[in-house]
Amino acid sequence: MTDRSALQIQLEQGIAALGLALPADAVPRLLDYLALLERWNAAYNLTAIRNPAEMVTRHLLDSLAILPHVRGETLADLGTGPGLPGIPLAIAAPGRQLLLVDSNGKKVRFLREAIRALKLEGVRALQSRVEEVEGRFDCITARAFASLADMLAWGGHLLAPGGVWLAMKGKTPDEELAGIPPAFALRGVHALTVPGLGAAERHLVVLERAKA
Structure with missing residues (x-):
């Protein structure tokens, strides 16, 4: 078990390196999310990453790196798994309506517990295949669960003009x-x-839907 204060230092340094200014309570809430994920992961195998320090890098900071590109009042996170990047984004930039979508029942059960335990306002979890989700959203996030063509074929209808x-x-x-x-x-x-x-490559592809 990694010491929470060491994780806090790692997270704070990472947020500073990303040049982000987050709400005062964001760091402790992000660490609460990580602790909950670690606890559930022991029983439900929600993520292959077990080491908490690695989780800070690969889950929290990886999610927060896209924050400058997030916009709009509503966001859907498709194929969110255990809430990535959706939950870190909800903690770092509260105030928008956020839908977390995953087809895996145990992951959605975890999401609902995380929403409750972390008191995430305006955040909902939905167990569904992406193509069956309804609604329109200003912003959609998706961690590489498919090719761009497939992602847009399944979920493109959810993106507002x-x-x-x-x-x-x-x-x-x-x-x-x-x-x-x-x-x-x-x-x-x-x-x-x-x-x-380190040298691991990360890229963000930004697409815009044509206005009707």
């Missing part, structure tokens, strides 16, 4: 860019530097 889709990828998905449907415009591919990840 003028909304942004933030696809979190590893290497630059150059070969996938040609598969972006005509209704979506590529607004940028950003290399992300996640503190503590």
Whole structure:
């Protein structure tokens, strides 16, 4: 078990390196989320990452790295798993309506407990396949669960006109860019530097839906 104060220092240094200014209670709440995830992970195998310090890097800081690109009043996090990047984003930038979507029942049970335990206002968890979700959102986040073409085929209907889709990828998905449907415009591919990840590649593909 890693000492919480050591995790706090690691997290605070990472947030500073990302140049983010978060609410005063964000760091303790992010660590509470991590502790809850670690506890549930022992029984439910929600994430392959077991080491708490590695979780700070690969889960919390990796999620927070996209915060400058998040916008709008409503956000859907598709294929969220145990709440990544959705829950860190909800803690770091509260105030928007946020829907966490996953098809895995045990992960959604964890999400609902996390929402309750962390008192995350405006956050809901839904067990569903992406293509069956209804609604329109200003912003959609998705950690690389599929190719860009597949992601947009399954979930593109959820993005409001003028909304942004933030696809979190590893290497630059150059070969996938040609598969972006005509209704979506590529607004940028950003290399992300996640503190503590070293040479591991992280890229954010920003897409915008054409206004009707």
